Amino acid sequence: MARPLSSEKRTAILEAATQVVAAxxxxxxxAAIAKxxxxxxxxxxxxxxxxxxxxxxxxxxxxxDLHALMTRSLKPGGELVDRCRGVWDSFIGWGLANPEKAxxxxxxxxxxxxxxxxxxxxxxxxxxxxxxxxxxxxxVVQKGLPKTYxxxxxxxxxxxxxxxxxxxxxxxxxxxxxxxxxxWRAIGQ
Amino acid sequence: MARPLSSEKRTAILEAATQVVAAxxxxxxxAAIAKxxxxxxxxxxxxxxxxxxxxxxxxxxxxxDLHALMTRSLKPGGELVDRCRGVWDSFIGWGLANPEKAxxxxxxxxxxxxxxxxxxxxxxxxxxxxxxxxxxxxxVVQKGLPKTYxxxxxxxxxxxxxxxxxxxxxxxxxxxxxxxxxxWRAIGQ
Amino acid sequence: MARPLSSEKRTAILEAATQVVAAxxxxxxxAAIAKxxxxxxxxxxxxxxxxxxxxxxxxxxxxxDLHALMTRSLKPGGELVDRCRGVWDSFIGWGLANPEKAxxxxxxxxxxxxxxxxxxxxxxxxxxxxxxxxxxxxxVVQKGLPKTYxxxxxxxxxxxxxxxxxxxxxxxxxxxxxxxxxxWRAIGQ
Amino acid sequence: MARPLSSEKRTAILEAATQVVAAxxxxxxxAAIAKxxxxxxxxxxxxxxxxxxxxxxxxxxxxxDLHALMTRSLKPGGELVDRCRGVWDSFIGWGLANPEKAxxxxxxxxxxxxxxxxxxxxxxxxxxxxxxxxxxxxxVVQKGLPKTYxxxxxxxxxxxxxxxxxxxxxxxxxxxxxxxxxxWRAIGQ
DNA sequence: AATGAATGAGAATTCATTCAT
DNA sequence: AATGAATGAATTCTCATTCAT
Numbered sequence: 001m002a003r004p005l006s007s008e009k010r011t012a013i014l015e016a017a018t019q020v021v022a023a024x025x026x027x028x029x030x031a032a033i034a035k036x037x038x039x040x041x042x043x044x045x046x047x048x049x050x051x052x053x054x055x056x057x058x059x060x061x062x063x064x065d066l067h068a069l070m071t072r073s074l075k076p077g078g079e080l081v082d083r084c085r086g087v088w089d090s091f092i093g094w095g096l097a098n099p100e101k102a103x104x105x106x107x108x109x110x111x112x113x114x115x116x117x118x119x120x121x122x123x124x125x126x127x128x129x130x131x132x133x134x135x136x137x138x139x140v141v142q143k144g145l146p147k148t149y150x151x152x153x154x155x156x157x158x159x160x161x162x163x164x165x166x167x168x169x170x171x172x173x174x175x176x177x178x179x180x181x182x183x184w185r186a187i188g189q
Numbered sequence: 190m191a192r193p194l195s196s197e198k199r200t201a202i203l204e205a206a207t208q209v210v211a212a213x214x215x216x217x218x219x220a221a222i223a224k225x226x227x228x229x230x231x232x233x234x235x236x237x238x239x240x241x242x243x244x245x246x247x248x249x250x251x252x253x254d255l256h257a258l259m260t261r262s263l264k265p266g267g268e269l270v271d272r273c274r275g276v277w278d279s280f281i282g283w284g285l286a287n288p289e290k291a292x293x294x295x296x297x298x299x300x301x302x303x304x305x306x307x308x309x310x311x312x313x314x315x316x317x318x319x320x321x322x323x324x325x326x327x328x329v330v331q332k333g334l335p336k337t338y339x340x341x342x343x344x345x346x347x348x349x350x351x352x353x354x355x356x357x358x359x360x361x362x363x364x365x366x367x368x369x370x371x372x373w374r375a376i377g378q
Numbered sequence: 379m380a381r382p383l384s385s386e387k388r389t390a391i392l393e394a395a396t397q398v399v400a401a402x403x404x405x406x407x408x409a410a411i412a413k414x415x416x417x418x419x420x421x422x423x424x425x426x427x428x429x430x431x432x433x434x435x436x437x438x439x440x441x442x443d444l445h446a447l448m449t450r451s452l453k454p455g456g457e458l459v460d461r462c463r464g465v466w467d468s469f470i471g472w473g474l475a476n477p478e479k480a481x482x483x484x485x486x487x488x489x490x491x492x493x494x495x496x497x498x499x500x501x502x503x504x505x506x507x508x509x510x511x512x513x514x515x516x517x518v519v520q521k522g523l524p525k526t527y528x529x530x531x532x533x534x535x536x537x538x539x540x541x542x543x544x545x546x547x548x549x550x551x552x553x554x555x556x557x558x559x560x561x562w563r564a565i566g567q
Numbered sequence: 568m569a570r571p572l573s574s575e576k577r578t579a580i581l582e583a584a585t586q587v588v589a590a591x592x593x594x595x596x597x598a599a600i601a602k603x604x605x606x607x608x609x610x611x612x613x614x615x616x617x618x619x620x621x622x623x624x625x626x627x628x629x630x631x632d633l634h635a636l637m638t639r640s641l642k643p644g645g646e647l648v649d650r651c652r653g654v655w656d657s658f659i660g661w662g663l664a665n666p667e668k669a670x671x672x673x674x675x676x677x678x679x680x681x682x683x684x685x686x687x688x689x690x691x692x693x694x695x696x697x698x699x700x701x702x703x704x705x706x707v708v709q710k711g712l713p714k715t716y717x718x719x720x721x722x723x724x725x726x727x728x729x730x731x732x733x734x735x736x737x738x739x740x741x742x743x744x745x746x747x748x749x750x751w752r753a754i755g756q
Numbered sequence: 757a758a759t760g761a762a763t764g765a766g767a768a769t770t771c772a773t774t775c776a777t
Numbered sequence: 778a779a780t781g782a783a784t785g786a787a788t789t790c791t792c793a794t795t796c797a798t
Contacts, residue, residue: 009758025300029793030794039759040569040760041760041793041794042758042760045793046757046758051792051793107299110296111214112213143367143370143371145371146357149353149371152349156345156346156348156349168335175335178332178333182338186372187371191418191775191781191782192775192776192777192780192783193777193782216767218766218768229783229785230784230785230786231769231783232782232783232784234770235781235783239769240767240768387779403678407770407772408773409771409772417779417780418781420779420781421779421780421781424779428772429771429773488674489592521745521748521749522741524731524742527749538719542713553712553713556712557712559710560712560754564749564750564752569761569796569797569798570760570762570798571760576761597790598787598789607762608764608789608790609791610764612791613761613762759796760798762797763793763796764792764793765791765792765793767791767792769788769789770786770788771785771786771787772786774782774783774784775782775783775784776781776782777779777780777781777782
């Protein structure tokens, strides 16, 4: 007993899982993840009782990271449009700075191994952001769109913007700006 | 000439694959697909030389189905906005009418088992639609967005619209209309 | 009914089997043999009721070919040593002229799919040769060796001679002569 | 350090493989080998990464065993003929004492799953024996035979001697003596 | 707690043989 | 008789998970 679970090891496993899932999808072998984390195959299972639990934890971990960043970048006050643009910028910036996390997240998002519970938990992560998108909901509903539309749309539009940037890194700034403008035309004022 | 390869059987396998991939993703077992198609495990491999070939064929098959419908719904002439709305409507209508195909397609689209070649083939399927989105490219480029933006954006916006409809089937009409209006604000005129 | 079994087709299958077994051993697929013979997969089974029967027939076929040649080259009369040398020469000549048959035969000889019955049948094939080796048996028995030693030894010594020739084709004549001389020292006078 | 790889288990697998390959050839199922070794099907693959590796390891293992014995029986000094006879005796003795190893070796020797590399490794196993056959090479070359003839011929002549002994075990001594005498007439003095 | 060997239930694929045409 | 699609048992190998050390 004695030795407590090491959070370093847990982190190492999650980081390794990010790389490996980004590269090979959710069918990545747990042995490959353990090896990449520098721990034994069996050790992985003292931190996560099975592969699904690991994948769900990874999903939450990456989402937390993303939301933490976006929340940090959300200075209260100012025009709604400016705050939204700030979130948009940091959202895309995160994807460019963390391509492996972004890729892993994409894989996890479509996997049926991520439970509804996990998805629910992840969407409740960032209250400041939630609040901001709630402010948007008035505009959005006036247009006949569902309340949560602003958040959902930003997520998918940011993603396609990121993929255009991946193809033309030199034009990143233009894509970011034009992408947000399109977004705002769709839902803003 | 012995028993000829039966296109019914090929179709049955593709249909079974649609169901099974929709339910379990691309990790679905070929045995499960064969069983669901009512053929022997080995028979699957007389129609598709291996699993990857089956998945790629399935991707093309579903895409063809979708594009065929959208092309049919594309009456030449008339305002660009009206033609775009027609495509939008039939795109979403197809997803609602073929939820399994839509779900399977989503899984296939993110799988790295679908080759670049297949993706290329599938995007060249519907020339009338390609032409329509090319008409959009002028507007889109004026807004600083990439040439292919109109098609890409419609695809993701239609998809989120479909998911809202799935949650509130009664409001389908409203979602479809409001969704397209948002789309057109983003890229149109 | 009508059409009788075509001996051409039977021959084609045996020839194809020779090639394919030479190349891939007795684990060669019957489908590969049929294809190489230019007949349908199923047709093979109207000529040979199963794979083992085909392999045994092939063994006998090749052995017959070999024995026929050696019997032809056996002119009656003359010294025993000269007749033996004649058989030796034609034995090795056959292997050099029919490398695929030789290779297939080698594979078949060690396979446990060739029955004892087949092996027995094959050794009784050439009576003139049997007679010659029986003449040898006197010498051989005087040396404390088993009666059938002369035939057995020639078979293995010729085979290693052939493999040396395969490595140094230019020295074929010398290998053939020196090989026989060694053989005759072992069992002759 | 968890359970260490057990050399007992490795040995058990190789022994099981010997039996099974002797009985069924190289097409023996890995499952059958594992079962016969008393380990799980998967365990075989922690000791040998695939079937070919197992077969090659088995080939080397049996050859080592054989060469070790023959090397042990090779007392330095004395006449060449006596040393050769010693090797001959122990070669045949090994085959009689280890019929399964002998049979498995025969199957492996003709299989194309045994690589050139493995064959090369195996022939370099016993340097004392190599040296002895090199001493023979002078005699052999004088007779117009290839340098390596002595070793090659002993191998095949011993093998046919062993098979005669298998048919008449009571006459083992006579076969062994007469066989070697024939061998020595062929290549000696 | 950490390790990694052991396990055995699948997974994809092959293939001899059958059988509808 | 000839064809080749259909069959399903068998094969090699993988992998999440367990468990002895």
